[in-house]
Amino acid sequence: MTDILQKLIDNEITVDQAHDILDQTIDDFHDGKLAQEIHEALHLDNYEWTAICHSINLGVLAEWRQSGWPGSCSQCGTEIDYKKYGWTIKNNQLKGLNCC
Secondary structure, X not given: OOOHHHHHHXXXXXXXXXXXXXXXXXXXXXXXXXXXXXXXXXXXXHHHHHHHHOOOOHHHHHHHHHHOOOOEOOOOOOEXXXXXXXXXXXXXEEEEHHHO
16 A cells, blocks of 8 residues: 555645545455555554554654654653553643543
8 A cells, every 4th residue: 555654754645635545544444455454554553553543643643753753741741652652642742641
């Protein structure tokens, strides 16, 4: 399929187009048209896919892929290693689960 975040980074598609691709890929998955998982088809890692499942804006996520994920909770400033999970997304910001 297509790497939607890289296409956003490269300005090849808009955020709306990326959401359309995501929606179509999800539909294809549920219709049995994909031989792989959704995140694999869209070249997303598990952390990016989790953030999408928490309703992050794809444009914000593309920025994080390019520039790096935030290293702390947006609410309290506690350090967060996104690769250890223990976080959620609220209003397109990374928050520790203790701050939800």
